[in-house]
Amino acid sequence: MPIADLLSLAAPAVHAATGELWHAPGLAERYPRYLIAMHGVIRASVPLMELAARRCAERGDRDPVAGPLGRYLVAHAAEEAEHDEWLLEDLALLGYDPAGVRDALPPAEVARLVGPQYYWIEHYHPVALLGYIAVLEGNAPAAWLADLIVAGAGVPEGSVRTVDAHASLDTAHADEVFTLIDTLPLTAAQRTAVTVSSLSTCDALLRVFDAITARNGDRR
Numbered sequence: 001m002p003i004a005d006l007l008s009l010a011a012p013a014v015h016a017a018t019g020e021l022w023h024a025p026g027l028a029e030r031y032p033r034y035l036i037a038m039h040g041v042i043r044a045s046v047p048l049m050e051l052a053a054r055r056c057a058e059r060g061d062r063d064p065v066a067g068p069l070g071r072y073l074v075a076h077a078a079e080e081a082e083h084d085e086w087l088l089e090d091l092a093l094l095g096y097d098p099a100g101v102r103d104a105l106p107p108a109e110v111a112r113l114v115g116p117q118y119y120w121i122e123h124y125h126p127v128a129l130l131g132y133i134a135v136l137e138g139n140a141p142a143a144w145l146a147d148l149i150v151a152g153a154g155v156p157e158g159s160v161r162t163v164d165a166h167a168s169l170d171t172a173h174a175d176e177v178f179t180l181i182d183t184l185p186l187t188a189a190q191r192t193a194v195t196v197s198s199l200s201t202c203d204a205l206l207r208v209f210d211a212i213t214a215r216n217g218d219r220r
Contacts, residue, residue, distance in 0.1 A: 003134050003198055004178045010202045014139055017209040022145065024213060028153040033212045035091050038162070040106035041136075041208070043084040044114045049077040051118070052126035064185050065127055072180055073126070076133070076173070086162040093159040109211045113204035120197060127190050130181050131197025135205060137174040141167040 021030065056063075056070030088098035120128035146164040150157055181194060 002178075003131065003181050003194060004138070006195060007135060007138055007198060007202070010199075013206060014202065017206050017213075018139075020213050021209050022148060022152070027149065028155070030212060031149055031153045031155060032091060032094050032096060035087050035094075035162070036096075036101055036104075037107055037110055037208055037212055039084055039087040039091070039101060040110035041113060042080075042087060045080045045083070046077045048114070048117055048121070048129060048132075049073045049080070052121045052129045053077065055121055055126045065125075065190065068180070068184060069127055069130075072176075073129075076176075079173070083162065083166075086165070090159045090162050093156050107208075107211060109204070109208045113201065113208055116200050116204075117197070120193065124193060125190060127184070127186065128193040128197040130177060131194040131199075132201045134174070134177050134181065134194075135198050135201040137177055139205070140174065143167045 021034065024030075050073075053070045053073040056066040056073065059066035061067070088101060091101055092098050117129055117132050141163045145167060146157075146160040149155060149160050149163065186194070
């Protein structure tokens with residue numbers, strides 16, 4: 001089954017979690033927690049892709065997947081550079097100290113989302129990272145979300161910069177990664193790895209959203 005079709009099966013659960021995240025009472029308190037969690041996720045994006053690209057380069061011509069995968073990762077890492085800093089700037093407009101957010105221990109749910117990718121890159125094959133990327137890019141913020149946050153949380157328009165930018169950027173990025181997965185000469189085992197990675201990512205992402213929704217209070 002194509003990865004895009006597989007992820008469509010998880011879509012109802014993701015939509016339910018995001019619906020609670022954005023529409024339940026208390027958005028003003030919840031939105032900064034979302035930004036903090038997403039900073040923990042996005043700060044790992046470029047390092048993950050750079051690590052996977054290095055492992056692809058080490059595999060060289062003996063691995064027919066490594067060349068095109070490595071080129072994609074290098075290009076995509078450049079596109080994602082400094083997006084974690086955008087989140088810190090958004091948080092600064094909400095009164096949060098960027099240095100404090102950067103230095104704080106990321107939530108355990110974030111580590112459970114990102115951590116498996118390091119393991120699979122180092123101990124199986126960097127292609128597993130495509131499952132992770134497909135889930136994150138395939139669940140881009142909706143085009144209307146930034147306006148909803150400004151109205152519902154009463155935050156400055158500048159503090160939704162990252163949400164607004166990713167609403168437009170991630171649609172093209174999702175198409176790109178799904179096309180790459182479909183065109184790479186993956187073995188059956190590698191295709192399974194991408195699938196397992198995507199399912200693991202879906203499950204962990206739901207736990208991140210649930211934790212943001214359930215957690216009370218905030219930190220500055």
